[in-house]
Amino acid sequence: MFTEFLQHIVNGLIIGAVVALPALGLTLIFSVLGFVNFSIAAQMTVGGYAGWLVNSHLHWSLIPALAVAFAASGAIGIIGDRLALLPMRRKSTAHTSLMVAIVSIALNLALENAMRFGFGSDLNSYDLPVSRDLVLGEIHVGPQQINNLGVALLLAIVLAAFFSATRMGKAMRAVADNPDLARLKGIDPQRLSNLATFIGMGLAGIGGALLAVDTSVDPSTGSRLLLIVFAASVLGGLTSLPGAVLGALLIGILSDVSLTVISPVYQSATAFITILLVLLVRPNGLFAGNSGVRK
Amino acid sequence: MTHIDRRSFIGASAALALAALPRAVCAQGGGPIRIGILIPLTGATSQFGATMSQAAQIAVADINSAGGVRGRKVEVVIEDDQSNPEAAVRAARKLIDVDKVVAIGGSYASAVTSAIAPLCWESKTTLFTASGADSITKLPHQGYIFRTSPTVTLQGTRVGKFGVELGCKRMFFLGPQTPFAQNYIDIISVIFTQAGGSGSGLIYEDRKASYRSEVDQALRAKPDVIVLGGYVPDTSVVLKDLYRAGYAGKRIGLSFGVNQKLVEAIQPDVGEGTYSLVPSAEESSQAYKRLIAKMKLNALDTYSCQVYDHVCLAALALASAGGEATGTAVRDHVRGISQDRKAKVVDGVDEGLKLLAGGGHVNYDGPSGPLEFADNGDVQGVFFRYEQIQKGKLAVVRVA
Numbered sequence: 006m007f008t009e010f011l012q013h014i015v016n017g018l019i020i021g022a023v024v025a026l027p028a029l030g031l032t033l034i035f036s037v038l039g040f041v042n043f044s045i046a047a048q049m050t051v052g053g054y055a056g057w058l059v060n061s062h063l064h065w066s067l068i069p070a071l072a073v074a075f076a077a078s079g080a081i082g083i084i085g086d087r088l089a090l091l092p093m094r095r096k097s098t099a100h101t102s103l104m105v106a107i108v109s110i111a112l113n114l115a116l117e118n119a120m121r122f123g124f125g126s127d128l129n130s131y132d133l134p135v136s137r138d139l140v141l142g143e144i145h146v147g148p149q150q151i152n153n154l155g156v157a158l159l160l161a162i163v164l165a166a167f168f169s170a171t172r173m174g175k176a177m178r179a180v181a182d183n184p185d186l187a188r189l190k191g192i193d194p195q196r197l198s199n200l201a202t203f204i205g206m207g208l209a210g211i212g213g214a215l216l217a218v219d220t221s222v223d224p225s226t227g228s229r230l231l232l233i234v235f236a237a238s239v240l241g242g243l244t245s246l247p248g249a250v251l252g253a254l255l256i257g258i259l260s261d262v263s264l265t266v267i268s269p270v271y272q273s274a275t276a277f278i279t280i281l282l283v284l285l286v287r288p289n290g291l292f293a294g295n296s297g298v299r300k
Numbered sequence: 301m302t303h304i305d306r307r308s309f310i311g312a313s314a315a316l317a318l319a320a321l322p323r324a325v326c327a328q329g330g331g332p333i334r335i336g337i338l339i340p341l342t343g344a345t346s347q348f349g350a351t352m353s354q355a356a357q358i359a360v361a362d363i364n365s366a367g368g369v370r371g372r373k374v375e376v377v378i379e380d381d382q383s384n385p386e387a388a389v390r391a392a393r394k395l396i397d398v399d400k401v402v403a404i405g406g407s408y409a410s411a412v413t414s415a416i417a418p419l420c421w422e423s424k425t426t427l428f429t430a431s432g433a434d435s436i437t438k439l440p441h442q443g444y445i446f447r448t449s450p451t452v453t454l455q456g457t458r459v460g461k462f463g464v465e466l467g468c469k470r471m472f473f474l475g476p477q478t479p480f481a482q483n484y485i486d487i488i489s490v491i492f493t494q495a496g497g498s499g500s501g502l503i504y505e506d507r508k509a510s511y512r513s514e515v516d517q518a519l520r521a522k523p524d525v526i527v528l529g530g531y532v533p534d535t536s537v538v539l540k541d542l543y544r545a546g547y548a549g550k551r552i553g554l555s556f557g558v559n560q561k562l563v564e565a566i567q568p569d570v571g572e573g574t575y576s577l578v579p580s581a582e583e584s585s586q587a588y589k590r591l592i593a594k595m596k597l598n599a600l601d602t603y604s605c606q607v608y609d610h611v612c613l614a615a616l617a618l619a620s621a622g623g624e625a626t627g628t629a630v631r632d633h634v635r636g637i638s639q640d641r642k643a644k645v646v647d648g649v650d651e652g653l654k655l656l657a658g659g660g661h662v663n664y665d666g667p668s669g670p671l672e673f674a675d676n677g678d679v680q681g682v683f684f685r686y687e688q689i690q691k692g693k694l695a696v697v698r699v700a
Contacts, residue, residue: 009516009520012513012516013513016510016512016513016516019510019512020509020510020512023509121342126342126343126346127561127564127565128532128533128536128561128562128564128565129565130536130565130566130567134567134569135540135543135544135567135569135570136544137543137544137546138544138545138546145545145546147544216509219509219510219540220509220510220536220537220540221533221536221537221565221566223533225343225507229507229508229509230509261513264513264514264517268502268503269502269503269504269505269513269514269517270477270503270504270505271505272504272505272508273505
C-alpha cells in the first residue's frame with residue numbers, strides 16, 4: 006500500500022514537471038504584462054512540432070531540439086502578440102485585460118488550426134527510443150521522465166537567478182510592480198514585454214517538446230493541458246515563479262494520489278476541487294507574495 | 301448606434317424570407333436531393349475521415365452518372381464532426397435545418413452518433429451510422445437508424461474468444477470513457493470467466509498526457525492480455541507506458557485504436573506484437589474491387605466502404621419509393637432494396653438505379669457487405685480481420 010502511494014507521488018511529480026514549464030511561462034507573462042495569455046497552449050504545440058521537425062527530419066538530439074522549440078515558440082509568441090494582442094492592449098478600458106485574454110483564446114484557436122492545416126491531425130513521435138523504466142526498490146520511473154523533471158527544475162532555477170541577479174530581470178520586476186514608475190526610471194516597457202513574451206512562450210515550447218517526447222505531438226497537444234497549466238499558475242498565485250512550479254507539482258501529485266480512492270475517470274475533477282478549496286482559504290493562491298517576479 | 305425602426309426591420313425580414321424561398325422550394329421540389337455526410341475529418345477519430353469523404357463523393361458520382369434518382373441529381377453535403385459530440389450536433393443541425401438533407405451518413409464515433417440520433421428521428425431524417433455502441437439502436441428511433449458496423453457486443457465477443465484462443469487467462473481492459481467501455485469490460489470478462497480465467501478493467505479519462513498510474517493499476521492485476529479500448533491518441537500513450545513499465549503479455553486493440561495511423565505514430569518496439577480486431581469490408585466482392593480501383597488504393601477500411609454504402613442505400617431507397625424524397629421514404633424503403641430475397645442481387649448502385657427505374661426490384665450488396673438489417677436497425681453478417689503489428693507493419697493473421 007505504501008509503495009503504491011509512493012509510486013503515485015512519483016508519477017504525479019513527473020506529470021507536474023511537464024506542466025511546470027508552461028505554468029512558469031503563463032505566470033511570467035501575467036506578471037509583466039498583466040493578462041493571462043491563453044495562446045500558451047498553442048505555443049506548447051508549436052514547440053512540440055519545432056522540436057519534432059529538427060529531431061525526426063534533421064536527426065538533431067534532444068537538447069538542441071529543445072533549444073529550437075524554445076526559439077520557435079518564443080518567436081511565434083512575439084509575432085502573435087504583436088499582431089493580435091498588442092493592438093488590443095493599447096485600447097485602455099476598464100476591461101482591457103479581460104478582452105486581451107479573450108483575444109488570446111482566439112489566437113490560440115487560430116494557431117492550433119494553422120498547425121492542423123500544415124501538419125494534419127496525425128500523431129508524430131520523436132525519433133528517440135522509448136526506454137524501459139528504472140526500478141528503484143519497488144518504485145519504477147522512466148529515464149526520460151527524470152530528464153523532464155531535471156530540465157524543468159533547472160530552468161526554474163535559471164529564471165530565479167535571472168530575476169534576482171541581472172539588470173534586465175530586475176527591470177522586469179520593476180515593470181511588474183509599477184509600470185508607470187518603471188517608465189519614469191527610463192525602463193522601456195515594450196522591450197521588456199517582448200522579452201517576457203519570448204521567454205514565457207519559449208518555456209511553454211520546451212514544455213510542449215518534452216511532453217511530445219514522452220507521448221507524441223498533434224495539433225491539440227497543448228490545448229489538452231491548458232486548463233491544468235492555468236490551474237497550476239492560479240494555485241501558485243499567478244505572479245510567483247516558484248509558486249507556478251510548486252503549484253504544478255502539487256496538482257500533479259494530488260490528482261495522481263487521488264487515484265488511490267477514486268476512478269480515473271474523475272481524476273481531473275479532483276484536481277479542480279482541490280484548487281477550489283485552496284482558493285477558498287487563500288484567495289491569492291498558495292504562494293502569492295513569495296519571492297518571484299512580483300515580490 | 302444605428303437605429304433600426306420597426307418598418308425597415310419588417311422589410312428586411314421579408315426580403316430575407318423571399319431570398320430563402322427558392323431554396324426551401326428546391327428542397328422539396330425538383331432540385332438536387334441532398335444527403336448529409338457527417339464524418340470526423342479532424343480530432344481523435346479522424347483516421348478514416350479523408351477516405352470516408354472521398355468514398356461519399358465517389359458514391360454520388362456513381363449515382364449521378366447513372367442518371368440520378370428518377371432524373372434528380374444527388375448531392376452530398378460533407379460536414380466535419382471534429383470527433384466531438386458538441387460540434388457534431390451543430391453540424392447535424394445545419395444539415396437538417398439549412399441543407400434539408402433526407403438522410404445523414406457517416407457518423408462514426410459512438411458518442412457523436414448518440415448525440416445526433418435524437419435530432420435525426422425528431423426531424424424524420426434517416427441516420428446511417430458506422431458506430432458500434434449497442435445503446436444506439438436501443439434508442440427510441442422509430443426505425444430511422446440503420447447501423448452498418450458490427451455492434452460492441454459482437455466485437456467484444458470476438459475479442460474475448462480471440463484472447464482465450466491465444467491461451468490467455470487473465471484479461472484486463474484499458475479504455476477511455478465512451479458509451480461502450482463498460483460493455484466491453486462486461487462482455488469480455490464473461491467470456492474469460494466461462495473459459496476458466498478472469499477479467500477486469502479500468503476506464504480512464506482521455507486527453508491525458510500520461511497513463512502511468514492507470515498502467516500501474518492494470519499491471520497489479522497481473523494480466524496476461526490487455527485489451528486496448530481507446531482511440532489512436534490515448535492508445536499510443538498507453539502502449540508507450542506499457543512498454544516503459546516492462547509489460548510482456550499480449551495486447552489486443554480494436555480497429556479504431558490500433559491501425560495504420562497508430563503504427564506510424566509510435567516507435568516500432570512499442571507496438572510490436574499488438575493485435576487488432578478489424579471489422580472487414582467484403583473484400584472479395586466486385587463492389588469492393590471497383591471502389592478501391594476508383595480511389596486508386598490497394599485496400600480500404602470498412603468504415604469508408606460503409607460511408608459509400610450509406611449514400612447508395614439512401615439513393616436506392618428513394619428511387620424505389622417513387623415520388624417523394626423525404627427521410628421517411630428512405631426509412632421505409634431501405635430494407636426493400638437491400639434484403640429482398642426474391643429480388644435480383646446487384647453490387648453496383650448504377651445497375652440498381654436502372655432496374656428500379658424500369659420498375660424492377662433489387663437486393664443491393666455493397667463494398668462493405670451484404671447489408672441486411674435486423675428489426676432494430678443493426679446490420680447482420682459481418683466479417684472480421686485479425687491483424688498484428690509485425691516489424692512495424694500491420695499484417696493480416698486471419699479473416700473470419
